[in-house]
Amino acid sequence: MNSYGINKNVFQLTYRSRAAEGLTTSQIMEIVDEAVGFNNPHDITGCLVFDQGFFIQLLEGEKAIVEQLYTKIKKDKRHFQFEILSKGWTSERQFKSWDMGYISMEDYALGEKAELVSKARKALDTISTKNDFTPKVFWYNIYTLLTASKFYKNL
Template identity: 40%
Template sequence: MFELVYTSRASSMMTEIELEELRNEAIYFNSMQQITGLLLYNNGIFLQLLEGEQHDVESLYSRIKQDFRHYDVRQIYSRPIDQRSFSSWSMRFINVSPHLRQSSHNILLKDKLDLTEDWILPNTAKMLIKAFQHL
């Protein structure tokens, strides 16, 4: 097993309908490729964890980098893993934009969600992933 985490910026602010379409596409494609993961969105910024066989994850990441819906794609880290963190989610999507936050997101430090420029830091990314893994 292998995991890869990246951030990106939306080419334009995405509507709820566009985000739903993106989520549905990810669920469909990832289930066919046996890829699981987490996708966070906050006012135009994405953080995504992909997990699966290394070749499949790297192939998907190459495809993602070419997607017109976002830019400034930055790999934060990648590594071999013993087991999946999101094994039951072909793609768990959570919109953490301030106006849509749920009370369950209060377990996270508010600044870790709001300071999206820090999402590119491996320690911040790992903290967010771990927190949402248990929701």
């Protein structure tokens, strides 16, 4: 229990990175398969978004496992410029039933991209910074990547 009377027992971490030069869709699908294979039995949920060569991922679960996992992911040669955006505790998961949801804007039709933008917008409007700072940062980066890509291109 913390001082707000909320039991924050889920650890979350969000990062962004850039896909290695020439990474193909089928190689990304291999990553997702590996992710689901590990995350499911380890009670890790989250979402991996890929657009314009950038990955943004939210990982959530037990702290020791999330930290062990990101240390491994960070060293993966299939991406670089790994940068943690936020980490911290929450009382509720963002992706309760997703072992590792994967959204690739490259494969998506325009309408679906608009849908994700609106989902991100809604999440930004409703998520409380006090209780869910890390998911807020996650959605903020998704929103920025999808709508203001020049900012991301200049990184």
